Amino acid sequence: MIFQMIKKQYLQFLRNPVEIVLLIGLPIILITILGNALGNLIDGGEIDLTFKLAIIEHEDEEIQVENFLTELENGDLPDEIIAAFAAVTDSLAPVEMFKEVLRSEELNDMIIVEEAHAREMDAIKADDSYAAILEFPENFSADLLENILLDEKMNPEAIIHYKAGSEIAGNIVEQIVAMYQEEFTLGTFLGNNGIDPQQLQQKGAEITQEVSSVSPHEPLSAKAYYTIGMIVMNVLFMATTIAQYAFRERQSHIFNRMIIADFSRWVYFIGILLTALIFAWIQAILVFIFAYFAFDVTWPDLTAFLVITFFFTLAVGGLAVLLTAISFRSNSEQIISFFSGVVVTIFAFLGGSFFPSGTGSFLGKLGDYTPNGAAMSAYLSILRGESITDNADHLIFIACFAIGAIIIGVISYPKRGAAS
């Protein structure tokens, strides 16, 4: 009986090539487009995040530090404090130290630092090979030292110029500056309190490590990312497609024939569930196979991959049951078109199909509470070489979603088919 339902759906797909193109061709097209267009955003290694940063100092730092010390001597501070400061002059060069951080091993494959003169500002702004400009205004170092060591109010700011289209580079520089500033302040403070100035250097190294983890450093290609993103999104359309076929089946009174044949509603539900599951599975696998050959998306752990696919398509089956039941009850297709038109997009957005929302972020967490988002997280984690057990929480969520959808579907199912 259930086999008949699956078979008739297969025949219907076979005779509607447009439907097949939408379900299988569309994700392939989207993967290609998004993988190429947005690749730069997420590819750590291959397509590069390497960018050129120009640093412009308006005043020589050494002179500033000297001036600062002279000012101190002329001031009314006790002599021993002045002597202590003079002793650590070397570590009192914040800009120089910052440049060293940038040139450190961790950052130098990402950022190419070029020092430039203030005169060249306009030329650099016009030069597209620079992604960002970091500008230290006049008297920056002296002001910073005064601010830190003498608690003077003045808080000088380095200016970061973003280039259009290089917001990410600008962002990274900004984060490095912010982190460095914090650490420098702390380091100077420690040195000030008689702690080995060597500490400062070590701090610097630590900063750079943290900075490098800010950059997206996943061994994932953009095409792999979007293969998963588009598959988990587009497979949701299988649920709406199957629900739509079921609704039309009822509209055309075919469903009444089934009732008269004493076709139990449980059998019907299981039929819908399995039909959606099987075709969603075929849809996903076909696109994955395509991605394997075309984009070289390979799975380190095939069993884990198949398990995730099974769970996800089970959730799709549950969704199909739910949508079918609600459309039968409300006697309208609205819920189905609302789901395929609006909900899928929201789910895809939250689930990270369009861009990585970051695992720690609020959006990322929310996304894990959509079936597609949870499946996507699980797939990504497997691709990165993690194991299926690391993804138990995602799988449990997906299973709960599937069961919940089926139960709500069964509850909201109308008692007897309307005749009209």
Added chain:
Amino acid sequence: MLELIDITKKYKQTKAVKNMNMYIEKGEIVGLLGPNGAGKSTAISILSSLLEPTSGDVKFRNKSMIKNPKSLRQIIGIVPQEIALYEDLSAEENMKFFGRIYRLKGEKLKNKISEVLEQIGLADRRKDVVKTFSGGMKRRLNIGVAMLHDPEILIMDEPTVGIDPQSRNYILQTVKRLNKERQMTVLYTSHYMEEVEYLCDRIYIMDKGNLIASGTKDEIKQILASENTIYLKADYWNESFITKLQEKPQIHQMKVEGNEIVLVVSKDVAIFSKLAHLAEETSVQLRAVDVKQVTLEDVFLHLTGRALRD
């Protein structure tokens, strides 16, 4: 064998069926007649266990079918008013699917499909997708699908709507043959009087949710036994002729249709001379005066004051 007992069905605003009683005996062809919206489809949906009535009972072999319609479902075949077929499947694939849901299989199903396709005259189109069928062919397949499991009772909801006269005759003859050869019981719903007159032994007439008449063809026509239907023809009518006709107490019903007037009059009144007289008086040139056999159409007109297909 199968009865509706005091059935009422309310939709939100409308009462589609009101206190309806009806029965079908084995081997009968019963007609259910009524204009659009009369409640025919609602009544047969209840009869076939698709729809629960608001009140009343459905009995099959004296057992209520409201809660447990299983025994009924096994022996009825339904021809819905709509084409209830998969348009993307071929005739044969449709039959296979519906045959399988009736748990037929293997050789038996195969033979049955061939037999039914032969009966409905679609054997040579069995491999074609339903989408490519004409309206009449779809109708025939719609009927064929309902006969795969050899139902004892076939319930047909306006099976001939919108098809050419040939297909229509073919369907009517098939129904009659099935009834004769296999004693198949048929409930035939229509708003075509001729069909029901041709096919049915007993007839129910519905209007606006009410059963307004029931009985054998002759019994129903007896309703008009004391009356005659007279057709008048002229090139044109004038105002005063019509007004004066309406004033005559012997004329119970009258309907003007272009250059024809249909009158229902008491039988033993010497109406002809009066009509001739009136025509002369108002200078209307009568072309023809005709007295017709009573038809179900007349009965309907008599009972409701409306023609069936108004």
